Amino acid sequence: MSNRAWMPLHIADYLSDTGHLTAAEHGAYLLMIMHYWQNGGLPDNERLIARIARLTADQWEESREVLAMLFGPGWTHKRIDAELSKADEIIEKRRAAADARYNKSKSNANAEQVQSKCSDTGASPLTDNLSTSSLHSEADQKKRERENSVFQRWFETWPTFTSDDADKAHAAWLALSEDDRAAVVANTPGYIATVKASKRDTWHSAEKFLVKRLWTRAKARASPDTFAVGQPSRHQTREEYLAAELRRSERSFR
Secondary structure: OOOOOOOOOOHHHHHHHHOOOOHHHHHHHHHHHHHHHHHOOOOOOHHHHHHHOOOOHHHHHHHHHHHHOOOOHHHOOHHHHHHHHHHHHHHHHHHHHHHHHHHHHHHHHHHHHHOOOOOOOOOOOOHHHHHHHHHHHHHHHHHHHHHHHHHHHHHOOOOOOOOOOHHHHHHHHHOOOHHHHHHHHHHHHHHHHHHHHOOOOOOOOHHHHHHOOHHHHOOOOOOOOOOOOOOOOOOOOHHHHHHHHHHHHHHOOO
16 A cells, blocks of 8 residues: 555546546546555445445446446556556666665765875875874765755655656755755745645746755745754664665655
C-alpha cells in the first residue's frame, strides 16, 4: 500500500473518457480512482467499492455498469497502473542519483586524504600538516554532505520535483549564497501556499524558481515541512545516508 499525496490527472483525456457521466458519477469515479492511486487497486468486494464511491445501494445499481466501462476486468485501471509504475521508477532513479552523489563526494574526500607526498619536493609531508589537512578535508566533506542533504530535502518539497532535472536544480542551488539558501528554505512554504491560494494550476520548475529568485515574493511561513539549515549533525554512514534518501523519496508520494 502506498499513500501518495498527489496523482497526475490528464484533464483532456479525463473529459474525453467521462463526457457521458452524470455529476454524481463524476464524483464516484474520482473517488474510486483516488482510492486506486493511494492503495494500488480497488477491493474485490463491490459493496466496499460502492462505499468508496459514496453511492447508496440504489445509486450503485443504477451507475455500476457505466462506471465499470471505465475500468478493466476485476476493476483494474490500465492508465493508473502505468502511472504508478512511472512513479515507482522515479523514486528508484532518485535513490540511485543520491547513491551516486554520495559515492562521488566520498571518493573525492578520500582522494584528498590519501595524497601523501609534497607535489613540489616529492618528500612526505610533516605529520602535523597531514593531520591538519585531513581535519580540514573531513570538515569540508561533512559540510558538503549537510548542504547536499538540505538541498535534497528542500527539492522534494517542491511540487514538480518528480519531473524536474535534479542536476540543473542542484546547480542553481549551489550558485546561491548560504544566506540565499536559508531564505529559500524559509520562504518556500509561503510561496507554495500563495500559489495554491491563487488557484493557479501550473508551477515553475525548481531550477527556474531558484534562478529567478521567486522565493523573494513570499514571506517566511512556519510549516511542518520546514527544516533547519546548517544544523550540525553527526557523520552518517553510507547505509544510513541511503536509507534516509530512500525514505525521503518514498515520502514524496505519501
